[in-house]
Amino acid sequence: MIKVLFFARLRQQLGMGELRLEDFSGTVRSLCAVLCERYPQWREHLDDDAIRVAVNQELADSDASVAAGDEVAFFPPVTGG
Amino acid sequence: MIKVLFFARLRQQLGMGELRLEDFSGTVRSLCAVLCERYPQWREHLDDDAIRVAVNQELADSDASVAAGDEVAFFPPVTGG
Amino acid sequence: MDRIDVHETPLDVAAEYAALQKANTADGACAMFVGSVRDFNAGSAVGGLALEHYPGMTEKSLRAIVADARGRWPLGRVNLVHRVGPMQVNEEIVFVGVTSPHRQAAFAACQYIMDRLKTEAPFWKCETVRRACGAEEERWVEARASDQAELEKWA
Amino acid sequence: MDRIDVHETPLDVAAEYAALQKANTADGACAMFVGSVRDFNAGSAVGGLALEHYPGMTEKSLRAIVADARGRWPLGRVNLVHRVGPMQVNEEIVFVGVTSPHRQAAFAACQYIMDRLKTEAPFWKCETVRRACGAEEERWVEARASDQAELEKWA
Numbered sequence: 308m309i310k311v312l313f314f315a316r317l318r319q320q321l322g323m324g325e326l327r328l329e330d331f332s333g334t335v336r337s338l339c340a341v342l343c344e345r346y347p348q349w350r351e352h353l354d355d356d357a358i359r360v361a362v363n364q365e366l367a368d369s370d371a372s373v374a375a376g377d378e379v380a381f382f383p384p385v386t387g388g
Numbered sequence: 389m390i391k392v393l394f395f396a397r398l399r400q401q402l403g404m405g406e407l408r409l410e411d412f413s414g415t416v417r418s419l420c421a422v423l424c425e426r427y428p429q430w431r432e433h434l435d436d437d438a439i440r441v442a443v444n445q446e447l448a449d450s451d452a453s454v455a456a457g458d459e460v461a462f463f464p465p466v467t468g469g
Numbered sequence: 470m471d472r473i474d475v476h477e478t479p480l481d482v483a484a485e486y487a488a489l490q491k492a493n494t495a496d497g498a499c500a501m502f503v504g505s506v507r508d509f510n511a512g513s514a515v516g517g518l519a520l521e522h523y524p525g526m527t528e529k530s531l532r533a534i535v536a537d538a539r540g541r542w543p544l545g546r547v548n549l550v551h552r553v554g555p556m557q558v559n560e561e562i563v564f565v566g567v568t569s570p571h572r573q574a575a576f577a578a579c580q581y582i583m584d585r586l587k588t589e590a591p592f593w594k595c596e597t598v599r600r601a602c603g604a605e606e607e608r609w610v611e612a613r614a615s616d617q618a619e620l621e622k623w624a
Numbered sequence: 625m626d627r628i629d630v631h632e633t634p635l636d637v638a639a640e641y642a643a644l645q646k647a648n649t650a651d652g653a654c655a656m657f658v659g660s661v662r663d664f665n666a667g668s669a670v671g672g673l674a675l676e677h678y679p680g681m682t683e684k685s686l687r688a689i690v691a692d693a694r695g696r697w698p699l700g701r702v703n704l705v706h707r708v709g710p711m712q713v714n715e716e717i718v719f720v721g722v723t724s725p726h727r728q729a730a731f732a733a734c735q736y737i738m739d740r741l742k743t744e745a746p747f748w749k750c751e752t753v754r755r756a757c758g759a760e761e762e763r764w765v766e767a768r769a770s771d772q773a774e775l776e777k778w779a
Contacts, residue, residue, distance in 0.1 A: 315521050315593035316609040364526035366589060380523060380591075384612030387520065387551060387592025388504050388563050388583060388727075396676050396748035397764040445681035447744060461678060461746075465767030468675065468706060468747025469572075469659050469718050469738060482645075483638035486658075490637075494663035494714045500734075501656040503641075507725065508649035559649045570662065572738060573774065579655075580731045587727075619728065 314382035336369040395463035417450040477554035480561040496545040496568035500575035504563040516597040523591035534585040542574035632709035635716040651700035651723035655730035678746035697729035
């Protein structure tokens with residue numbers, strides 16, 4: 308099982324902060340494709356070069372691998388400080 | 389009359405913090421020559437490229453003019469902060 | 470040696486400085502930065518701010534940034550505190566304090582930590598904006614290209 | 625707008641910060657630097673310090689430096705306090721605090737003020753050095769070539 312998190316503006320746009328996905332294994336890019344297939348209205352928000360990804364709480368790129376037990380977070384560019 | 393001040397290490401080396409000079413008019417360089425003539429033992433301390441000069445409380449170079457009423461200070465490189 | 474903290478209560482800059490300085494006889498230099506809520510941003514009057522973060526990742530990210538700073542400069546104490554949740558105009562959002570025997574190292578490390586934090590620590594600001602008509606609305610703050618550009622000087 | 629002060633009593637960093645921040649809703653950034661007396665310098669244990677200055681020129685010099693900083697960056701409040709006279713190890717010598725709407729301006733101006741102060745404000749440090757044999761002696765601190773070199777980045 309994979310835990311997927313969304314933050315800030317993206318969380319509001321998708322109307323969801325967290326979901327769990329059974330039986331996924333692949334890259335961040337393919338995870339994103341799976342999500343956009345399941346929720347087509349997410350594509351415009353999720354399939355965006357500005358969106359950042361963290362795998363297991365570390366910044367990652369689209370080629371990073373994701374497997375059972377991982378936590379993947381999608382979020383807009385950060386604006387703290 | 390010109391007021392001449394010495395600070396820090398230089399003040400200790402010359403054994404004097406302040407003196408007044410009557411009837412001088414010229415450059416910082418010539419003022420320095422007048423002082424070294426009057427106090428030959430000052431030459432090794434005063435005639436040194438490291439020594440800084442301020443005329444009327446602003447940093448100046450050897451070519452700056454000095455005239456009656458001016459305050460001229462000689463001091464080592466600053467070390468505050 | 471490092472104090473890294475994320476909390477919802479107000480920052481106490483005086484206490485943070487005191488912790489950096491107390492009985493610290495080896496470091497002659499302390500550089501600090503405080504970021505606080507402005508009353509105006511991107512052309513609009515701001516009435517307040519709410520800071521969202523990614524609880525699991527935040528401290529991890531801040532620790533990695535501070536560790537990288539320590540790898541670049543000889544640092545004594547490092548103190549990095551970030552507030553989250555709702556806050557008012559003029560309240561402090563972030564404190565970074567760094568001590569070192571050397572002034573240049575303290576300044577560089579403090580600025581480096583802020584530049585990295587601004588581009589990779591998972592915080593997001595949502596401003597309450599006051600319209601001319603008196604209405605209030607919430608608006609997510611946009612990331613600035615200039616923050617990304619600042620990173621290049623450390624590459 | 626500028627607070628520039630030279631005095632013999634201890635610095636109060638918390639009060640200086642409070643003055644920079646109080647009801648300052650326009651500036652989101654505050655960069656600060658504190659220099660204090662180290663216990664070790666140029667290979668010797670330091671027991672204390674005495675700071676000599678040129679009373680007539682000191683504030684004039686500091687005001688000129690701050691005015692030049694204001695000419696280079698958009699600054700809100702600037703607060704520059706330098707202690708003179710005798711002081712102990714770990715006590716603060718100088719505080720520089722700068723606020724601005726922009727983080728980069730605050731950092732740059734704070735560092736610029738320190739770099740200029742270090743090379744042109746008329747202060748001289750005389751350290752009390754403890755020899756291995758237990759004897760104490762006074763020693764004028766030597767200027768550093770690195771301080772002069774730092775100035776070049778502002779040329």
